[in-house]
Amino acid sequence: MALRRPFTRDQRMTVILGMLAFVVMLVLLQLWLLTATMNAYLGGDDSVVWPAAGASAFCFLLNVGLLRYLSRLERPTRESG
Amino acid sequence: MPDGEMNPRAALDPRVNTPGREGLTGTAPASRYSAIRDAEQISIPPDFRPADAQPAWRGDFPIDWPQDQYVERRDFMKFMVLTSFAFVVGQCWVAFESWWRARRAPAVGQRIASVDDLAIGAAIVFDYPAPHDNCVLVRVTAQEFVAYSQKCTHLSCAVIPRPEQGILHCPCHEGVFDLRSGRVLAGPPPRPLPRIALDIRGRDIFATGVESRTS
Numbered sequence: 001m002a003l004r005r006p007f008t009r010d011q012r013m014t015v016i017l018g019m020l021a022f023v024v025m026l027v028l029l030q031l032w033l034l035t036a037t038m039n040a041y042l043g044g045d046d047s048v049v050w051p052a053a054g055a056s057a058f059c060f061l062l063n064v065g066l067l068r069y070l071s072r073l074e075r076p077t078r079e080s081g
Numbered sequence: 082m083p084d085g086e087m088n089p090r091a092a093l094d095p096r097v098n099t100p101g102r103e104g105l106t107g108t109a110p111a112s113r114y115s116a117i118r119d120a121e122q123i124s125i126p127p128d129f130r131p132a133d134a135q136p137a138w139r140g141d142f143p144i145d146w147p148q149d150q151y152v153e154r155r156d157f158m159k160f161m162v163l164t165s166f167a168f169v170v171g172q173c174w175v176a177f178e179s180w181w182r183a184r185r186a187p188a189v190g191q192r193i194a195s196v197d198d199l200a201i202g203a204a205i206v207f208d209y210p211a212p213h214d215n216c217v218l219v220r221v222t223a224q225e226f227v228a229y230s231q232k233c234t235h236l237s238c239a240v241i242p243r244p245e246q247g248i249l250h251c252p253c254h255e256g257v258f259d260l261r262s263g264r265v266l267a268g269p270p271p272r273p274l275p276r277i278a279l280d281i282r283g284r285d286i287f288a289t290g291v292e293s294r295t296s
Binding site: 009010012013016017019020023024026027030031033034037038039040041042043044045046049050052053056057059060063064066067070 | 147148150151154155157158159161162164165166168169171172173175176178179182183234271272275292293294295296
């Protein structure tokens with residue numbers, strides 16, 4: 001019985017870099033959403049407020065999912081041998 | 082153990098304590114339980130040279146640089162997810178403010194001044210709809226009046242009407258608005274000035290609403 005991880009450290013480094021690029025893009029999208037929503041709200045346009053909040057929450061859930069995947073990636077798995 | 086007595090452990094498993102199986106129960110050789118050298122537990126110095134070529138102090142501070150970089154990126158990712166959550170909180174706050182604004186009662190009409198109080202090209206400041214919402218009323222021509230919120234849409238400085246030039250000027254960052262429409266002509270303001278709807282009843286001028294615009 002041995003504890004093994006599904007990826008080596010080098011592979012995990014590559015994976016986390018890819019995930020980071022995705023997370024940064026999503027956060028930048030959220031930043032733009034907040035800026036545009038605030039501008040619309042201050043200009044009296046309330047129609048975009050709720051759709052933008054939903055889109056931002058969706059981006060956050062994607063980020064949380066990626067983070068959970070990362071923690072699962074680091075968790076050792078038991079393998080016989 | 083006295084001679085002649087039988088060793089109970091040897092009776093159970095005669096292979097116990099034979100060379101290579103010391104201290105074990107006899108089910109597997111000792112080498113089976115030797116420490117495993119996991120490649121990911123070996124510290125790698127930043128110059129990637131072998132351990133013999135490293136200075137002596139590095140043995141006292143064996144930082145595993147690849148692992149350190151990995152942990153840095155993982156922590157940065159956690160921070161970005163926290164930032165993402167902060168943006169969601171901000172969006173929810175804007176949504177709540179929007180909902181709260183929609184629930185509030187619409188602004189009621191309020192008398193500002195008499196037509197006779199303003200000469201052509203003159204301006205007065207008034208509060209509408211709340212006591213601290215400064216607005217400015219300008220008489221452009223004999224029959225034309227315009228009123229706007231006095232807060233610049235850039236950083237809320239008070240704009241100054243200049244009817245002779247047909248503009249409202251923000252002195253803080255040189256923002257310029259058109260006097261007749263309130264739209265941005267120059268400077269950093271991102272939106273036009275909120276227009277105050279006016280209603281002239283007889284000789285009295287009333288403010289009846291606030292019209293915010295995005296463009």
